[in-house]
Amino acid sequence: MSKKTISIKFGEKVRELRVSKNLSQEQLADLANVHRTYIGMVERAEKNITLVNIEKISKALNVNIIELLK
């Protein structure tokens, strides 16, 4: 039974996919049209991301939203 919060799991998944696609935080931010510092905050689970931004990031990473929540 995992103690990891949903935000932590989500952030880890974003980082994993971003790195696997050889993107910097800034590059991903540009693709998703969010601020560069925001990607770092999401990956570190410092922010409680909204549904619209979850969708933006999933599109920027070229994966289905569901992949980010598995």
Added chain:
Amino acid sequence: MSKKTISIKFGEKVRELRVSKNLSQEQLADLANVHRTYIGMVERAEKNITLVNIEKISKALNVNIIELLK
């Protein structure tokens, strides 16, 4: 190809599942520990819900988060 935003699709799904389980907005709100009117706003896509509240509602509906985003 659907023009429905992710928030609209999400709200419809919440309502569909809530009704199918014979819950009022208020009952679901109590289960999820959010306010009664908030559930209505989410179902009507008037709010851009955050990940933490998505999780609360999915647990209250007793479904996996993924079910709410399909």
Added chain:
DNA sequence: TAATTGCTACCTTTAGTCGGTTGTAATAAC
């Protein structure tokens, strides 16, 4: 007419932006 939902308005908290600085690690270069 009782239960449920919608709508409006409001306040508090936090998501999300912005511009900058700092530390690190790798590469090359002299």
Added chain:
DNA sequence: GTTATTACAACCGACTAAAGGTAGCAATTA
């Protein structure tokens, strides 16, 4: 083998926009 140079991510306030959350009443429906 110490010096740029480059790229990256963490961190830092300060700020703005929007989400979270509540209350009251109108409208709807069973």
